Amino acid sequence: MPKIGLSLQEIPVKAQEMAGKMSISGVQPKLSLKLDKRRAELVPAPEGGEYILKPQVQHYPHLPENENCCMDMAADLGIKVPPHCLLTLTDGSAAYVVKRFDRIGKEKRHQENFYQILGKKDKYAGSLEEIGKKLKEISAVPGLDVQLFFERVVFNFLIGNGDGHFQNYSISYENDGTIRLSPAYDMVCSKLVLPNEEDSALTLNGKRNKLERGDFDWLAEYLKIPERIRYEKFTAKGNAITQFIKTSKLPDGFQKNFIDIVLSRYARLEINP
Numbered sequence: 001m002p003k004i005g006l007s008l009q010e011i012p013v014k015a016q017e018m019a020g021k022m023s024i025s026g027v028q029p030k031l032s033l034k035l036d037k038r039r040a041e042l043v044p045a046p047e048g049g050e051y052i053l054k055p056q057v058q059h060y061p062h063l064p065e066n067e068n069c070c071m072d073m074a075a076d077l078g079i080k081v082p083p084h085c086l087l088t089l090t091d092g093s094a095a096y097v098v099k100r101f102d103r104i105g106k107e108k109r110h111q112e113n114f115y116q117i118l119g120k121k122d123k124y125a126g127s128l129e130e131i132g133k134k135l136k137e138i139s140a141v142p143g144l145d146v147q148l149f150f151e152r153v154v155f156n157f158l159i160g161n162g163d164g165h166f167q168n169y170s171i172s173y174e175n176d177g178t179i180r181l182s183p184a185y186d187m188v189c190s191k192l193v194l195p196n197e198e199d200s201a202l203t204l205n206g207k208r209n210k211l212e213r214g215d216f217d218w219l220a221e222y223l224k225i226p227e228r229i230r231y232e233k234f235t236a237k238g239n240a241i242t243q244f245i246k247t248s249k250l251p252d253g254f255q256k257n258f259i260d261i262v263l264s265r266y267a268r269l270e271i272n273p
Helices: 010-017 063-076 128-138 142-158 213-222 238-246 252-269
Strands: 031-036 041-044 051-054 084-088 094-099 111-113 170-173 179-181
Touching (some): 051 063, 063 084, 063 238, 128 213, 142 252
Antiparallel strands (some): 031 041, 031 051, 170 179
């Protein structure tokens, strides 16, 4: 495991120094890093960064532990995610580090998110159906990719992520120019820090709140996903998800709330946990 010679207070300073040179967007503080193999240390990288670091956020406590837990759960369920981990900064605080999937060695792999693809002016204005429809039109493997997209929509609901907007779904251009759905990223239980947040950032069946099984079935039918495979990935996985939360670095109170959220979402989806 590489070390990192930065403290929480130093990260905004380094990020400011690199402003204008980074292509990472978003409201959470982020820092581009590369691995110094000689020192086995992750160091700030104004250009050619291979990793993204997300530190603690004052107004949203334990966000790194939250995201790492959610991404671990996604990986365990078979949702494709980039390599990631928690690292400890020099001041003892935890930070989330994820490998960039738009880099292969020193080469940049072309990515586009659906905010760009659909020409949106507001990343929250629109529907999940829009993403599914466009993905079906442009993917080299449309049947598979819309199923993977649907599973991410279900997973975001299960974990209480109400912030899955247009910029959180992307496509990757393969070496031969074909288009595929990118790995999942930015998955957090936003409900832990924003208890009154809506169920979904984008509308589903015309709704952002009070979502239930019928709304997800509507999306699956719209995308022509066979009934037998819609929720297969999540059936009888409630105990495994609960165990991931219990062994996470989240404080006990956060763990309890997170488990309550997941089990209540299983009930609303009418899936056997």
